[in-house]
Amino acid sequence: MTISIIGLGLIGGSLSLSLRQHRLAQHIIGVENSPAHARRALELGLVAEIETDLAAAVRRADLVVVAVPMDALVTVLPQVLDVTEAHQVVIDVGSTKQALLAAVAGHPRRGRFVAAHPMAGTEHSGPEAAISGLFEGKTVVLCDTAHSDPDAVRVVEQLFQALPMRLLYLGGAEHDLHTAYVSHISHITSFALALTVLEKEKEEQRIFDLASGGFESTVRLAKSAPATWVPIFRQNRLNVLDVLDEHLHQLQHLRELLAREDYNGLTDSIQQANRIRKILP
């Protein structure tokens, strides 16, 4: 099948590599706003060709993947559906879903759209960040599939299963709540941690010299691009604020235990935190 990928960054570019590697697409067309990124995507062999006309790219494809940042997605997706025919399938790969689902709720071609969120990524962005193997073995969440045509859902299920990815079905609201917990909050804490260390530690060479694996792994996400993450926080604002308030509460509690030298309490709390081992061994 012919697949058009709108947006050739980390996610769109990596998906293209996976689709080609697993021979799930005969031809992959790329659409990319930034001429520099378009050129680089061709050089890196992420796509076979670049199509500058969005409508033409949609028209020529069996499947369209919209892989632009969340703020662009809510306007690009309706435009894509406007020119989608009844035999075509459109997916997104975005990190929040409620605003997006609302944006296409009344669209005449709503049934051809399947909302998808492959739970994978890195702190890097742009076509240079595309890597093969990013999605293999991971989970992809399909949202509100009852509003998509059954044949469109089947195409998408078969495609992701072939990568292979595990399928998980959630409502849009449920998706946004859970991803606030297990993805968005990690980014906020990592940004705050980087800001803390950069603020307190004026000698940058010291950070470099002393940073061990533990620090690097907690601060890695702080390298992530604002162009990706601000729209995600914006669209999932209430859930993120809610989880952030709980996180602030937990941090304040640990602070209080340490401040009043309640080391038994601190031990109890850390033992509670250790339960994460049961879930993520």
Next chain:
Amino acid sequence: MTISIIGLGLIGGSLSLSLRQHRLAQHIIGVENSPAHARRALELGLVAEIETDLAAAVRRADLVVVAVPMDALVTVLPQVLDVTEAHQVVIDVGSTKQALLAAVAGHPRRGRFVAAHPMAGTEHSGPEAAISGLFEGKTVVLCDTAHSDPDAVRVVEQLFQALPMRLLYLGGAEHDLHTAYVSHISHITSFALALTVLEKEKEEQRIFDLASGGFESTVRLAKSAPATWVPIFRQNRLNVLDVLDEHLHQLQHLRELLAREDYNGLTDSIQQANRIRKILP
């Protein structure tokens, strides 16, 4: 040379493996409080023999490595120095230094002791957690070396350089301040993050299904043992509280920006956080 290692957990056990692999010790003697850990350390081949008498283990060694948790360290290290002869060298591998240096400040054998902190670890503990290659290429901080005999410092420098590790020299106070920034705070935020998610996300299966690499890397340190970390937080309490307050301030600031929908401000803050790339590429 013969090396005695007191405490055969993650750090002591891994160091033993490295010393043997690089042929820096002809014979390695282990001392271990827990009979189960002692037996396991022998089974895993971490040490050639277990010596149950601390004084005997010290007497038979050219170099003694004290690798017990920080709370035990401040009492074990003076006991080791009590039986140390003028030709022997003693090092610790602990994560905080001021309390320890104070505990041995007036000791007649203070000169034979070199305070060392290899900046490496994992979230696991005990002899099972020992891995080879943990220290190679990392930094080891030597503290207050002016209070150690020059020949003892030379022995320790040569040993760590042979692993190889990079040497960094800091005062004890300076060491504890910097490690609060680049190591201890990461553990606090990770514990708090695990508690947040465990509190908010009652469906543990959902965490497992949805957790992506980003979440796993920020929450990994939350698996760390309270027996290791409570004594570290206790001994570095004022520095940790100070950095924790700055971290709370940064999180509150990000929260305020999101709450009042100041997306330009949020973009600016994330761009500031992205500067961590310059230091940790």
